[in-house]
Amino acid sequence: xxxxxxxxxxxxxxxxxxxxxxxxxxxxxxxxxxxxxxxxxxxxxxxxxxxxxxxxxxxxxxxxxxxxxxxxxxxxxxxxxxxxxxxxxxxxxxxxxxxxxxxxxxxxxxxx
Amino acid sequence: xxxxxxxxxxxxxxxxxxxxxxxxxxxxxxxxxxxxxxxxxxxxxxxxxxxxxxxxxxxxxxxxxxxxxxxxxxxxxxxxxxxxxxxxxxxxxxxxxxxxxxxxxxxxxxxxxxxx
Numbered sequence: 001x002x003x004x005x006x007x008x009x010x011x012x013x014x015x016x017x018x019x020x021x022x023x024x025x026x027x028x029x030x031x032x033x034x035x036x037x038x039x040x041x042x043x044x045x046x047x048x049x050x051x052x053x054x055x056x057x058x059x060x061x062x063x064x065x066x067x068x069x070x071x072x073x074x075x076x077x078x079x080x081x082x083x084x085x086x087x088x089x090x091x092x093x094x095x096x097x098x099x100x101x102x103x104x105x106x107x108x109x110x111x112x
Numbered sequence: 113x114x115x116x117x118x119x120x121x122x123x124x125x126x127x128x129x130x131x132x133x134x135x136x137x138x139x140x141x142x143x144x145x146x147x148x149x150x151x152x153x154x155x156x157x158x159x160x161x162x163x164x165x166x167x168x169x170x171x172x173x174x175x176x177x178x179x180x181x182x183x184x185x186x187x188x189x190x191x192x193x194x195x196x197x198x199x200x201x202x203x204x205x206x207x208x209x210x211x212x213x214x215x216x217x218x219x220x221x222x223x224x225x226x227x228x
Binding site for chain 2: 004032034036041042044046049089096097098100102103104105
């Protein structure tokens with residue numbers, strides 16, 4: 001059974017703090033790693049699709065890095081805002097099939 | 113506004129009922145997905161349709177029956193469900209295979225299903 005682990009499970013920060021969380025995945029048979037943001041009562045929204053070891057992607061104040069050899073990805077949020085409050089999910093893809101294996105998510109709450 | 117539309121948003125049904133969940137997208141995507149998500153758990157893949165053909169069935173019980181009438185529509189027919197089937201059912205789509213195979217999935221808002 002393939003395991004995708006995310007840590008921490010939840011995180012409370014003050015507005016303006018920078019924060020980061022981790023996604024761990026099997027380091028063999030890597031194909032792609034996805035990050036999604038899921039706000040309450042909305043649909044999951046794609047942030048990044050990462051495919052190459054050493055990839056770094058950025059979208060506004062959010063960035064992500066990828067290490068396929070050791071099997072982890074970090075998501076960073078610079079200067080957190082209350083609207084960043086959401087659950088951040090990573091999803092691992094091991095081959096060219098369509099199957100994504102999701103982690104349980106990191107729930108971020110940004111206090112004003 | 114999400115580009116993947118799911119109906120209904122909420123559904124309550126008895127164990128002997130037959131109902132259907134519907135999903136629609138008009139982005140020209142050729143892969144469509146059903147996921148099941150229980151509280152505080154990650155979404156679990158149920159089915160994938162690729163170019164209107166069933167590509168993946170994750171050993172889902174036969175009381176769930178998917179259907180893809182055309183490239184824009186995906187249905188999930190429900191019959192004789194159990195209380196443990198109560199969950200959020202998410203539909204998603206993506207562009208397809210080949211050069212598009214590493215595009216993200218686009219999700220609907222989900223149908224919250226409760227089995228009495």
